[in-house]
Each structure stands twice: as C-alpha cells, then as structure tokens.
Amino acid sequence: MVRPTTFFQWVEFLLQQYGSLFLRGTGITLLVAITGTVLGFLLGLLVAIVRTIPVSRKDPWYKRIPLKIAQFLLGMYIEVFRGTPMMVQAMIIYYGAMQYLDLRMPVLVAAVVIVSINTGAYMAEIIRGGIISVDKGQKEAAYAMGLTHWQSMTGVVLPQAVRNIMPSIGNEFVVNIKDSSVLNVISVGELFFMSKSAAGTYLRYFEVFFITGCIYLVLTISITRILRLVEKKMDGKNHYTIYGSQSDSKSSITVADKEEA
Amino acid sequence: MSERILEVRSLQKSFGAHEVLKNITFSVDAGEVICIIGSSGSGKSTLLRCINYLEEPTGGDILFHGKNVEKEWKRGEFLSKVGMVFQSFNLFANMSVMENCVIGQMRVLGRNRKDAEEKAVYYLEKVGMAPYRAARPGQLSGGQKQRVAIARALCMDPEVLLFDEPTSALDPEMVGEVLSVMKQLAEANLTMLIVTHEMSFARDVADRVIFMDQGVITEDAAPGELFTNPKQPRTREFLSRVISRQL
Numbered sequence: 195m196v197r198p199t200t201f202f203q204w205v206e207f208l209l210q211q212y213g214s215l216f217l218r219g220t221g222i223t224l225l226v227a228i229t230g231t232v233l234g235f236l237l238g239l240l241v242a243i244v245r246t247i248p249v250s251r252k253d254p255w256y257k258r259i260p261l262k263i264a265q266f267l268l269g270m271y272i273e274v275f276r277g278t279p280m281m282v283q284a285m286i287i288y289y290g291a292m293q294y295l296d297l298r299m300p301v302l303v304a305a306v307v308i309v310s311i312n313t314g315a316y317m318a319e320i321i322r323g324g325i326i327s328v329d330k331g332q333k334e335a336a337y338a339m340g341l342t343h344w345q346s347m348t349g350v351v352l353p354q355a356v357r358n359i360m361p362s363i364g365n366e367f368v369v370n371i372k373d374s375s376v377l378n379v380i381s382v383g384e385l386f387f388m389s390k391s392a393a394g395t396y397l398r399y400f401e402v403f404f405i406t407g408c409i410y411l412v413l414t415i416s417i418t419r420i421l422r423l424v425e426k427k428m429d430g431k432n433h434y435t436i437y438g439s440q441s442d443s444k445s446s447i448t449v450a451d452k453e454e455a
Numbered sequence: 456m457s458e459r460i461l462e463v464r465s466l467q468k469s470f471g472a473h474e475v476l477k478n479i480t481f482s483v484d485a486g487e488v489i490c491i492i493g494s495s496g497s498g499k500s501t502l503l504r505c506i507n508y509l510e511e512p513t514g515g516d517i518l519f520h521g522k523n524v525e526k527e528w529k530r531g532e533f534l535s536k537v538g539m540v541f542q543s544f545n546l547f548a549n550m551s552v553m554e555n556c557v558i559g560q561m562r563v564l565g566r567n568r569k570d571a572e573e574k575a576v577y578y579l580e581k582v583g584m585a586p587y588r589a590a591r592p593g594q595l596s597g598g599q600k601q602r603v604a605i606a607r608a609l610c611m612d613p614e615v616l617l618f619d620e621p622t623s624a625l626d627p628e629m630v631g632e633v634l635s636v637m638k639q640l641a642e643a644n645l646t647m648l649i650v651t652h653e654m655s656f657a658r659d660v661a662d663r664v665i666f667m668d669q670g671v672i673t674e675d676a677a678p679g680e681l682f683t684n685p686k687q688p689r690t691r692e693f694l695s696r697v698i699s700r701q702l
Contacts, residue, residue: 250511252511329543329545329548331541331543331544331545332545332547332548334509334541334545335539335541335545335546335547336547337509337534338507338509338534338538338539339534339535339538339539339558339559339563339607339608339611340531340532340534340535340559340563340611341531341558341559341562341563342531345562349547349558349562350547350549350558353549354548354549357549430591434587434589434590434591434594435589436586436587436589436590437585437586437588437589438585438586449594451594
C-alpha cells in the first residue's frame, strides 16, 4: 500500500486502519459519560435532598444531631470532590483501592464510579440551587394541604427544580463526555486513550486528534440537542383544551399559548 | 348555638425580638364567616399562618374541636381539615388544573383517582373553572388561578377555610369574580377566616369582623356594629382612612 502523503489521505487511511478502535473508544466514552452523569445526578439528588431538610431547634436531639452530622459530612464530600481534579481522584481511588483494600477494580467500573462521585458533588450543588429557586409558596401550599415534606418534595418541588436546572444538567453531560478523557491515566479505553494508541503507531498526532476532536464535537452537539428536546417535552404542550361551552357541554376548543417571552 | 370549631388561646409569635402577635384569643364557630382587617404589619397574615403552622407560634394554644392541635392532633390530619387560600395563589406550577385539585385528595386523604377527579370537577364547576381543567396555571389569569386555588382547597373537604388576602394580588377587574365565589361559599355555610382589605365585602358577607392593630385584637364585633359604630379610636381612625378611599 502506498504511504499517504496529504492530510486527507492520512485521515482516510487512519479511519480505515483504526475505525473500529475509534468506534470502541467512542462507545466507552459514551458509556462512562452517560452512566456517570445519570448515577451522579441520582447521587446529587439524594445529597441535595438531605442537605435541604429543614432542621428546627424544636426537633428532638435524636433527629437533629444525626441530621446535622450527615449534612456536615455531605458538605465535606462536595468540597473535596469539587476542589480536586478528577484526574487526581481517579489515581487515588483506583490505586488506593488496589494497594490498601486489595481490590482490583475493572477499569470500566472504576471509571463509572469516579465520574459518578465527581459529578454527584457538582450535581448536589446544582440541584440544591434548583430547590432553592422554586417559589417558597409552592412548598407552603403543599404543606398547607397536609402533604409531608417528602411528598411535597417529590410531587411539587423537585419536578420544578429539575426542570429549572436542565440547562446545567446538560452542561454536566457535555463536561463528562469531554473530561472522561482524563481517565486515560488509569488506562480506561475511552476515546482519548484509543486515539493516543492510534496516533503512536504512525506518529500522526495531528490527523488522529483532528478525527478525535470531530467525534467529541458530534457527541456533545447530539447530547445538547437531545436535552433540548427533553426540556421541550417537560414544558408540556404549548396549547390547552377548553371543555364545554354555554350551548354544548360536549364541545371543546384548543387554545394556543401567548407567544412565550 | 353551633359547635365551636377553632379556638385560639393566648397565641404569641415573635420573630427574634420583634413581637408580631401578642396574646391573641378568639374562637370560631361552625358556619361562621370572620373577616380580619387592619393595616399592614398589624399581624393579620401572621395570625392566619400560625393557625395552620406555616409559622410556628412561640406561645399559646390552638384548639380544633376542643382538642389541642399540637398535642392531640396528627399534624397532617389537622392540616387537611383546615384549607388555605394564598394571596399569590400558589398553584403547583408543574401540574394541570385537574392535577392540582387531585394530588392532595389522593396523597393525603387516600382517595382513588376516579373519586378524586369527580370531586375536582364538582368544585371546579362551582367556581366556573371546569372547562379549564387541562390548562396549566401559567396559562390562566390571576382571577382564574385564584378560583382554581379555592376549588383545590374545597376538594379536601375542609372544615375551615383560611383566606390570606385572596384578592390583593389581582387586577381590579378580577377581584369581583373571586369575591363572588367566596360569597357563594359563605352562603353555603362554609366556615371561613378571611384576612382582607375589601371592606365592603367584610361588611356585606362577614358574621363577625376582627380588627387587629400592632399584634393585638382591638375589636371583635358584628360588621354592622364595627363599621357604623366602632368603639376603639384606633378602629375609627383606620376605618375612616380606608373607607373614604374605597368608596
């Protein structure tokens, strides 16, 4: 085979040679980013809920003290995992588990664990912000009709909070697609890791990473678009039906919303 | 003599050093419509919010059917029997009108969806909002929202309904539609406790009018008496200021 000379020849050549490698790397990147973001979201939700449970001085000590301690520890968790690079966290968790717990995690498991815990710390703060942003009256109305704290959270406050923070959740998703690349330090076979090995053979770093960059861009743009659709879906229809009229109780008409501001 | 539903005894509420309610005592009989009036900052809203524990009172007792709410009632059960209509409506923004009316019935009272929806339609019809059951709060006008909020409260079959300035956030032309719904409820003998600035409504609909000033009840009388022949100078001063402006 003739050795490629121009940029485009190289790109084509590398795609033929390493297409499946790129594909596998993309798969792993997506897998780690999606599961990491979803698990991180759930973790963040839990942390944010516990951190926003109101503690009143009238509560008995056996409720107040454990809650205060839990809230303090969760605050520490957020500080530590937001305050250190994910690359360092990966090294500490992966090699720490190996050296001191004698636990040899499969790298993919380690990757998902690390991304989830890291994302959880950010999500916890994002969700807490979302909860605070929901009008206080919503919770008061729920409480006034006798719903418990848990019921008003799950039924009224959190759905609104999550809707409000969808753009931030999208951000986290995009960040995770890109930042899962730092996991190459523990040899997770994600897109960056695969690209590096592909580039090494022919020493064509520019061409390989040009392809890699394009793949990342396609991934992040697709995810952003999908999340926009989810947001639209959460907003519900932009029209509603009025049932019955003065002359005919079975009639109905559909009314469109005013132009959204 | 009808039954005494609600009794407030020596109720106190302070925010830090600021004493908002000082030793409030009064009672509500079944079927009574009581309007609470007074200038802003007099503690009217705080009183209402203490009655259903949106604010924890700092002293005193509240009795519901003669039983101490804090000691002898389950909080959730008490709250489901005492409805609240807010100044800013507070309809659940993430739900349709129907869902707003159904959630409390299902989650608190344990009704099934079919019964809950039937009840919701019944009360939505009463307030003239049944056609809008599929709309979301953001798609309604202020007056419509408040009427839905009243229906939502009624769906819980409350024994007492508290109104916290229900028309204060409305455009003037929407005040009437809400007041007429409230008037219907009064005629149907619902027990109501209404904090309001609508003096003509208080005069025409209330059985009793309570005037509050600086955290105390200054006067508690039938509307005919309180409006035409107020005993306290403070009441007289307030009424002359407010009524000359409203009429």
